[in-house]
Amino acid sequence: MSTPELHPETWVDRYADYLFQYAVTRVSDGELARDLVQETFMAGLQSAPNFKGQAAERTWLVAILKRKVIDHYRKSNTRKGRAEVRISYSPDSDLEGNWLEQTAADPESVRENDALETGELGLAIQECLEKLPEQQARVFSMKTIRGMSTEDICNELNIKPSNLWVIIHRARTALMGCLNATWFS
Amino acid sequence: MCQYGEASRKQRWKLRFHLLICKACAGFTRRNDRLTQLCEHAHLQQLSEADKAEMKRRLRTHGNP
Secondary structure, three states: OOOOOOOHHHHHHHHHHHHHHHHHHHHOOHHHHHHHHHHHHHHHHHHHHHOOOOOOHHHHHHHHHHHHHHHHHHHHHHHHHHHHHHHHOOOOOOOOOOHHHHHOOOOOOOHHHHHHHHHHHHHHHHHHHHHOOHHHHHHHHHHHHOOOOHHHHHHHHOOOHHHHHHHHHHHHHHHHHHHHHHOOO | OHHHOOOOHHHHHHHHHHHHHOHHHHHHHHHHHHHHHHHHHOOOOOOOHHHHHHHHHHHHHHHOO
16 A cells, blocks of 8 residues: 655645635635635645545645634634624613524525535636646636736737637636536536 | 637627537537636635745745755
């Protein structure tokens, strides 16, 4: 049996965008999500000797990130939570006693599922992007996700516009195939 | 090109006409439009190249003390 190996030198290129998408859908703050991803890589580096290879490298990093997100909410709850509870149980409040009903989820609402589905869809697309050849993924990301102009991309990658559109076409075809197999199945 | 709003009016008309007579391209366009909708719905976000470079630098620094 081969020894499980980690490749921290490839983590940023291979997993940073996926982890960032994962984090940003959970904390809704780009800067915080970026910091959490950075902390995840650092924690991964420190815990590397404990990696047993039972999970894939990315799954292992996602598990670390998950804990970072939970820690973040625990910390913010200890600061903000108390104040919110004090407000809800104010002795002058007419709503006293209805706190649970007021804060319970509305069973008719579908908005929670929307957010969940959006988050999962984002991860599914990022996962498919990881499977594309490097240049296709890069060009697609620059054009579609970052919204860069054709001219800027061509200058940065030193390619012609006709070449760029061929790459985009191939990337989109591959993404459609991948999403058909993973998201729609 | 059309999905990024960079096709000229002439190119868009040529494409529309072509899609009327070519089933394969019409099918591709439908799937392509669906992909565009999904990407918009997913609110895709990525780290900037500068952020990634900083992350790589930190990983190198901590990986090789």
